Amino acid sequence: MKIIVLMKQVANKDAVLRIAPDEKWINQADVAMQTNESDGYALEEALRLKEAKGEGEVIVCSLGPQTAKAVIKDALARGADRAIHVVVEDSITLSPYQIAKAIADAVRDENADLIFTGLQSDDASFGQTGVILAELLGIPHGTIVIEVDRESLGESLRIKRELESGWYQWFTYRLPALFSIQSGISQIRYASLKGIMAAKKKEIRDVAASVEPFAPGQTIQKVYLPLKTKQTQILGNGDAKAGAVELVEKLRSEVRVL
Amino acid sequence: MILVFIEHKNCVLNKTSLEAITAAQAIGADLGLKTSAVIACDKDCALAQEIAGYDLEKVIIAKNDKLGTYTPDGYADAWEQVIKAENPQYVVMSHTYQVRDFAPKVAARFGREVVGDCIRYRAEGGGLVLTRRIFLGKLDADFTVSGDSPYFITFQSGAFRGENAAKGSAPVETMDVTVGELRMTPEEPFQEAKASVDLTKSEIIVAVGRGIKAQENLAIAQQLADALGADLAASRPICDNEWLPIDRQIGSSGQTVAPKVYIALGISGAIQHIVGMKNSGSIVAINKDAEAPIFDIADYGIVGDLFEAVPVMIEEIHKAKA
Numbered sequence: 393m394k395i396i397v398l399m400k401q402v403a404n405k406d407a408v409l410r411i412a413p414d415e416k417w418i419n420q421a422d423v424a425m426q427t428n429e430s431d432g433y434a435l436e437e438a439l440r441l442k443e444a445k446g447e448g449e450v451i452v453c454s455l456g457p458q459t460a461k462a463v464i465k466d467a468l469a470r471g472a473d474r475a476i477h478v479v480v481e482d483s484i485t486l487s488p489y490q491i492a493k494a495i496a497d498a499v500r501d502e503n504a505d506l507i508f509t510g511l512q513s514d515d516a517s518f519g520q521t522g523v524i525l526a527e528l529l530g531i532p533h534g535t536i537v538i539e540v541d542r543e544s545l546g547e548s549l550r551i552k553r554e555l556e557s558g559w560y561q562w563f564t565y566r567l568p569a570l571f572s573i574q575s576g577i578s579q580i581r582y583a584s585l586k587g588i589m590a591a592k593k594k595e596i597r598d599v600a601a602s603v604e605p606f607a608p609g610q611t612i613q614k615v616y617l618p619l620k621t622k623q624t625q626i627l628g629n630g631d632a633k634a635g636a637v638e639l640v641e642k643l644r645s646e647v648r649v650l
Numbered sequence: 651m652i653l654v655f656i657e658h659k660n661c662v663l664n665k666t667s668l669e670a671i672t673a674a675q676a677i678g679a680d681l682g683l684k685t686s687a688v689i690a691c692d693k694d695c696a697l698a699q700e701i702a703g704y705d706l707e708k709v710i711i712a713k714n715d716k717l718g719t720y721t722p723d724g725y726a727d728a729w730e731q732v733i734k735a736e737n738p739q740y741v742v743m744s745h746t747y748q749v750r751d752f753a754p755k756v757a758a759r760f761g762r763e764v765v766g767d768c769i770r771y772r773a774e775g776g777g778l779v780l781t782r783r784i785f786l787g788k789l790d791a792d793f794t795v796s797g798d799s800p801y802f803i804t805f806q807s808g809a810f811r812g813e814n815a816a817k818g819s820a821p822v823e824t825m826d827v828t829v830g831e832l833r834m835t836p837e838e839p840f841q842e843a844k845a846s847v848d849l850t851k852s853e854i855i856v857a858v859g860r861g862i863k864a865q866e867n868l869a870i871a872q873q874l875a876d877a878l879g880a881d882l883a884a885s886r887p888i889c890d891n892e893w894l895p896i897d898r899q900i901g902s903s904g905q906t907v908a909p910k911v912y913i914a915l916g917i918s919g920a921i922q923h924i925v926g927m928k929n930s931g932s933i934v935a936i937n938k939d940a941e942a943p944i945f946d947i948a949d950y951g952i953v954g955d956l957f958e959a960v961p962v963m964i965e966e967i968h969k970a971k972a
C-alpha cells in the first residue's frame with residue numbers, strides 16, 4: 393500500500409508578518425517557517441494507517457523552494473519513507489490549479505492507493521489544492537476528514553467527515569482516493585533521535601515543476617491589514633493589569649453586567 | 651449570466667444560500683448580468699417554489715435519482731452539465747463545508763479553480779476584485795481572476811445578508827442530468843452527542859483559546875467565569891485536546907452564541923471561531939498579539955498577557971460586587 397502525503401511549508405503561526413514592498417505578499421525571508429498545521433495531521437494519519445496495515449510506504453510530497461527541504465526532512469524523521477520535492481523557487485505566486493497540476497504530474501506515476509492532504513494551508517488558505525489534484529488524477533476525494541476507520545482498509549476505506557454545527561457523516565470510498573485531513577484529530581508524534589538519524593539515508597527526489605503553460609486563475613493585486621469593522625477601545629495601553637482594572641470598570645458602567 | 655448554488659438537505663434550504671443569492675444579484679447589477687439559481691435534487695424539489703420567489707432569471711432543478719443525498723461525484727457531474735448548458739460567466743456559492751467539498755472539483759473540470767471564502771468584492775474595469783483573508787485572518791488580499799470564464803467564487807458566511815436578497819418571481823425549469831458511477835457511499839449524517847450545556851442561553855461567556863497554554867490554567871478562566879456568573883466556552887483546539895468537552899466549542903463546527911458579553915481569552919479570532927460568536931452584544935478580547943484578528947471585532951481589548959489580566963479582573967469584580 394502506497395500513501396502520498398502533501399505537505400506545505402508556511403510562515404510560523406506566531407510570526408510577526410510584514411507586508412513586502414511590492415504589497416503582493418509578506419516579507420517571507422523575515423519569518424520563521426514551519427510545516428502547515430493540518431499537513432502534520434495528514435502525515436500522522438498516513439503513518440498510523442501504514443502501521444495498522446503492517447506494510448506499505450509513506451511518501452511525502454512538497455512543492456516549494458529549496459528551503460522547503462526542512463519540512464520534508466522533518467517528515468522523514470517522523471517516519472515517512474521517502475520524498476518527492478517539486479522545486480519551485482517562486483511558489484508563492486502560484487495559484488491552486490497550478491500547484492495541483494505540478495503535483496499531479498510529479499506523483500501520477502506513483503499510482504498511490506491513497507493521498508492525504510491537510511485541510512487548508514495556513515498562508516494562502518485556498519482550501520482546494522487536494523480536491524483539484526484528485527480531479528486531475530481521476531480519483532475520488534473527501535474533505536474535512538476527522539477519523540479514518542483503519543480496520544476497514546481494503547479495496548475501499550471508510551472515513552468520517554465533519555459537517556457543520558456538530559454533525560458528522562461516514563462515507564466509504566473506493567480506492568485510490570484522496571482525503572483532506574482536519575487539524576487536531578490525533579496526537580502527532582515527534583521525531584526521535586533515531587528517526588532523525590534514519591532520515592539522513594532516505595531518498596528525496598527533486599523534480600522540476602510543470603507549471604507552464606498554465607496562467608494562474610487568480611492573482612494577488614494587493615495585500616494589506618484588514619480594515620477594522622469595529623471601533624475597539626484598547627484598555628491599559630499595553631499594561632495588562634491596568635487594562636484589567638479599566639475593563640471591569642467598563643463592564644460595570646458601560647456594559648452593565650456587574 | 652451568473653449561476654448561484656442553492657444548498658439543501660431533503661429539500662430544506664440551507665439559509666446561507668440566500669446570502670449567495672444576494673451576492674450574485676449584487677454582482678449581476680454591477681456587471682449587467684442575469685442570475686439563475688441551481689438546485690440539485692432527486693425529485694422536483696419542493697424548495698424550488700420558495701427560491702422562485704426571488705428576483706432571478708430562472709430556477710434550474712438539476713435532477714437525477716442519485717442526487718438525493720450529497721456526494722461530491724454526484725454534484726460535480728450535475729454541475730458540469732448545468733454549466734455546459736448555461737455557459738455562465740460566474741458561478742457564485744456560499745463557502746459552506748459542502749461547497750468546499752465539491753466546488754473545486756467542478757472548477758477543475760473546466761481547467762479553473764475557485765476564488766474561495768471571499769469577504770467582499772468590488773467591480774472594476776468590467777471584472778471583479780475579490781478580497782480574501784490570508785494568513786489565518788491576519789491580512790487581507792485583493793485578487794483578480796484571469797483566463798477564460800466561468801469564474802468560480804465563494805463568499806464567506808456573513809459576507810452578505812440573506813434578508814437583502816431581492817424578491818421577484820422566476821420560472822422553474824427541470825434539467826434531467828446524467829450522473830456517473832458514485833465512487834463513495836454515504837451513511838446517514840449524525841450528531842455525536844446531545845449537547846449537555848446549551849450556551850445559546852448564556853448571558854455572559856468566558857471563552858478560552860490556545861493562549862491558556864495548559865489544562866490546569868483553565869482554573870483561572872473558571873474563576874473569572876464564576877465571578878461574573880458566566881459560562882465557560884472554548885475554541886476548537888481546547889476541545890480537540892479534550893481539556894473541555896466538545897459541547898463547549900464555539901464556532902462553525904460547534905455552537906453559535908450571542909450572549910450579552912463574550913470575553914475571549916487567548917483566542918486569535920479565526921473565521922471559524924468568529925462565525926460562532928460575532929453577534930454577541932459586547933466582545934472583549936485579551937490577547938498578547940496586537941495584530942490578532944479578534945481585535946477587529948472586539949469592543950474592548952487588552953493587548954497583553956491574560957495571566958496578568960485575569961487575576962486582577964477577578965479581584966476587581968469581587969470589589970465591585972462587594
Ligand SMILES: Cc1cc2nc3c(=O)[nH]c(=O)nc-3n(C[C@H](O)[C@H](O)[C@H](O)COP(=O)(O)OP(=O)(O)OC[C@H]3O[C@@H](n4cnc5c(N)ncnc54)[C@H](O)[C@@H]3O)c2cc1C
Nearest residue numbers: 859860861885886901902903916917918920922923938956
Ligand atoms: C473546517 C474548519 C472548522 C473549524 N471549526 C472551528 C470551530 O468550530 N471553532 C473554533 O474555535 N475553531 C474552529 N476551527 C479552527 C480555527 O481555524 C482556528 O484554528 C482556531 O479557532 C484557533 O484557536 P485559538 O484561537 O484558540 O488558537 P490560536 O490561533 O493558536 O491563537 C492563540 C492566541 O492566543 C494568544 N496568546 C498566547 N499566549 C497568550 C497569553 N499568555 N495571553 C494572551 N494571549 C495569548 C496568541 O497571541 C494567539 O492569538 C476550524 C477550522 C476549520 C478549517
Ligand SMILES: Nc1ncnc2c1ncn2[C@@H]1O[C@H](COP(=O)(O)O)[C@@H](O)[C@H]1O
Nearest residue numbers: 398399455509510512513518519520521
Ligand atoms: N506547495 C504545496 N506543497 C505541498 N502540498 C501543498 C502545497 N500547497 C497545498 N498543499 C496541500 O494542499 C492542502 C490545501 O492547501 P490549500 O489549497 O492551499 O488550502 C495543504 O494542506 C497541503 O496538504
